[in-house]
Amino acid sequence: MTITERPAEEPRPSDPRAPTSPAARVYWQARDTWTVTKRNLRHFMRQPRLLVFSTIQPVMFVVLFAFVFGGIATVALPEGTEYIDFLLPGLFVQSAAFRSTQTAVGLAEDLERGVVDRFRSMPMSRAAVLAGRTLADLVRSLAVIVLMIAVGYLIGFRFTQGVLGAIGAILVVALFGYLMSWLFCWMALHVPGAEAAQTAGFVIVFPMVFASSIFVPLETMPDWLATFAAQSPLTHAADAARALSIGGEALRPALLTIAWCVGLLAIVIPLAVRRYRTIT
Amino acid sequence: MPDAPAVVVDDVQKRFGDTVALSGVDLAVAEGEVLGLLGPNGAGKTTLVRVLVTLLRPDTGSARIFGHDVVTEASTVRRLIGLTGQYAAVDELLTGRENLRMFGELFHLSRREAARRADDLLERFDLAVAGDRPARTYSGGMRRRLDLASSLLIRPRLLFLDEPTTGLDPRSRSAIWDITRELVAEGTTLLLTTQYLEEADQLADRIAVIDHGHIIAEGTGDDLKDEIGGQVVDIVLTDAAQRPAACRAVPDADLGQGDRNLRVSVPAGDALQALSRVSLALRDAEIRVRDVGLRRPTLDDVFLQLTGGDPSATSPPEGTASGTEEGVA
Ligand SMILES: Nc1ncnc2c1ncn2[C@@H]1O[C@H](COP(=O)(O)OP(=O)(O)OP(=O)(O)O)[C@@H](O)[C@H]1O
Ligand SMILES: [Mg+2]
Numbered sequence: 001m002t003i004t005e006r007p008a009e010e011p012r013p014s015d016p017r018a019p020t021s022p023a024a025r026v027y028w029q030a031r032d033t034w035t036v037t038k039r040n041l042r043h044f045m046r047q048p049r050l051l052v053f054s055t056i057q058p059v060m061f062v063v064l065f066a067f068v069f070g071g072i073a074t075v076a077l078p079e080g081t082e083y084i085d086f087l088l089p090g091l092f093v094q095s096a097a098f099r100s101t102q103t104a105v106g107l108a109e110d111l112e113r114g115v116v117d118r119f120r121s122m123p124m125s126r127a128a129v130l131a132g133r134t135l136a137d138l139v140r141s142l143a144v145i146v147l148m149i150a151v152g153y154l155i156g157f158r159f160t161q162g163v164l165g166a167i168g169a170i171l172v173v174a175l176f177g178y179l180m181s182w183l184f185c186w187m188a189l190h191v192p193g194a195e196a197a198q199t200a201g202f203v204i205v206f207p208m209v210f211a212s213s214i215f216v217p218l219e220t221m222p223d224w225l226a227t228f229a230a231q232s233p234l235t236h237a238a239d240a241a242r243a244l245s246i247g248g249e250a251l252r253p254a255l256l257t258i259a260w261c262v263g264l265l266a267i268v269i270p271l272a273v274r275r276y277r278t279i280t
Numbered sequence: 281m282p283d284a285p286a287v288v289v290d291d292v293q294k295r296f297g298d299t300v301a302l303s304g305v306d307l308a309v310a311e312g313e314v315l316g317l318l319g320p321n322g323a324g325k326t327t328l329v330r331v332l333v334t335l336l337r338p339d340t341g342s343a344r345i346f347g348h349d350v351v352t353e354a355s356t357v358r359r360l361i362g363l364t365g366q367y368a369a370v371d372e373l374l375t376g377r378e379n380l381r382m383f384g385e386l387f388h389l390s391r392r393e394a395a396r397r398a399d400d401l402l403e404r405f406d407l408a409v410a411g412d413r414p415a416r417t418y419s420g421g422m423r424r425r426l427d428l429a430s431s432l433l434i435r436p437r438l439l440f441l442d443e444p445t446t447g448l449d450p451r452s453r454s455a456i457w458d459i460t461r462e463l464v465a466e467g468t469t470l471l472l473t474t475q476y477l478e479e480a481d482q483l484a485d486r487i488a489v490i491d492h493g494h495i496i497a498e499g500t501g502d503d504l505k506d507e508i509g510g511q512v513v514d515i516v517l518t519d520a521a522q523r524p525a526a527c528r529a530v531p532d533a534d535l536g537q538g539d540r541n542l543r544v545s546v547p548a549g550d551a552l553q554a555l556s557r558v559s560l561a562l563r564d565a566e567i568r569v570r571d572v573g574l575r576r577p578t579l580d581d582v583f584l585q586l587t588g589g590d591p592s593a594t595s596p597p598e599g600t601a602s603g604t605e606e607g608v609a
Pocket of ligand 1: 296299300301319320321322323324325326327328366475
């Protein structure tokens with residue numbers, strides 16, 4: 001041990017700065033959130049399971065769905081629309097929804113780990129653990145979407161609505177994914193353990209993904225299902241991303257998606273943060 | 281409030297379902313003091329620490345850290361304390377250095393300051409070489425050191441150590457003890473829980489014994505030893521076969537832990553007389569002894585008597601301590 005040979009005078013702040021003004025509070029919350037975000041991004045890189053989940057899996061979905069269903073799906077599509085063009089914007093939404101189940105698992109694992117106890121005994125922002133996690137997921141979402149676009153381009157996908165349309169499509173999906181992350185954080189704070197979070201996540205996400213316009217147009221569904229799917233925020237998000245990518249009515253689904261996301265985020269963020277503060 | 285005691289616990293109760301973890305704890309720790317909280321498994325040590333570091337709300341009662349209530353002024357309390365919990369609270373996927381930098385930034389040090397503190401602490405805690413390996417790959421002792429380092433990025437006025445050396449080998453344990461002593465010398469107030477009496481005796485100014493969720497004794501190690509009675513004459517025979525004969529020669533002897541041990545409790549103020557009486561009786565009976573001596577009860581004796589149930593007030597403490605000493609002899 002080198003404990004005896006320390007420099008005699010060791011400057012060490014005795015009191016972490018207490019936020020003195022509302023502006024300072026916001027600043028520290030943002031900084032704490034960023035610190036936790038960096039931590040979670042490192043986690044992605046160091047967990048093979050997550051790397052596979054966020055890279056290979058979406059790529060596989062793009063390729064498999066395009067080739068397996070491409071043949072029959074084109075029948076239901078408007079004249080001249082290739083299935084890959086229809087599919088890829090939908091898959092952005094699908095992969096964002098699936099990924100959010102990993103948000104729940106990651107948070108549930110964190111709660112089982114001792115490190116959150118340390119966070120909670122420190123004078124840091126209470127919301128930072130959740131805000132940092134969802135922000136890291138947002139960063140990852142954007143990276144995965146870019147990856148999916150690259151793979152899509154290799155097998156024939158093309159944006160036709162210009163750069164702004166493409167960016168709009170990506171942003172709509174990112175916003176939707178951000179909402180899903182917060183919803184699943186909130187869910188993870190209510191179930192016991194990571195496995196429960198995983199199961200609950202899939203039970204919710206799977207039907208939601210298929211009961212939407214992600215894979216096929218609603219007109220091909222039975223009436224009762226189409227009626228349900230038409231109300232789904234996943235349908236709005238997929239329709240918006242699709243219209244912004246390859247043309248069609250974009251404004252209405254985009255506004256609906258934004259309304260859903262902003263409305264639910266305004267509810268779920270305070271609920272999740274409050275829940276995080278109270279659970280032990 | 282510079283003059284408020286470091287810790288004041290007032291009738292704190294906490295139950296988990298049917299389990300009463302804390303059943304009315306009262307405790308005070310002065311600034312600069314080292315309090316050892318000693319108790320067996322399940323006594324409520326961790327629960328009490330978690331209440332004091334704002335991780336658990338007490339059901340009833342209140343606790344104050346330097347005058348600040350742990351429930352209503354939790355964020356102020358968090359600024360004053362450091363915690364090294366029973367289970368290492370470090371991020372397994374991050375390296376030691378990344379852990380310390382992260383905690384430093386979360387303590388609101390600047391990035392540069394956090395990085396510098398991280399390097400210093402790695403050096404000080406003998407982790408410099410392992411600093412860039414994920415904490416997942418650390419041994420138990422390294423993990424504990426990293427955990428302790430993580431609570432020292434800022435200078436806490438009050439540090440909680442929950443069983444800091446459980447499961448460590450003697451070398452790692454004494455390393456933790458050395459660091460702890462340094463912190464105390466720098467003026468940090470310390471609340472330390474332990475199951476090891478030796479640890480409490482070595483490090484603490486004052487010991488509180490907790491069992492079944494409340495404090496059953498409090499004082500210095502010497503106070504506690506006095507509390508359960510005076511000295512004993514401790515006899516170690518050369519030959520275990522002579523024990524029955526020895527018992528006949530010294531009728532008031534009790535059997536000690538090992539098969540060659542005997543013990544005689546000594547009435548207050550009568551130590552030398554008892555020692556010579558016992559020695560003469562053994563010599564007259566031609567019993568060979570390896571060792572006869574006066575000794576005070578160890579903290580182990582205190583601990584077992586206080587927490588163990590039935591030892592009567594007068595009988596000498598029986599415990600594992602004598603067994604341990606025999607092992608050394
Ligand atoms: N979260 C919990 N849920 C249910 N029971 C709990 C919980 N935490 C503690 N207990 C119970 O409260 C009692 C006190 O536990 P605590 O962990 O405080 O003991 P301890 O003195 O720290 O023990 P050890 O030396 O084994 O660490 C035990 O009976 C334990 O089972
Ligand atoms: Mg414990």
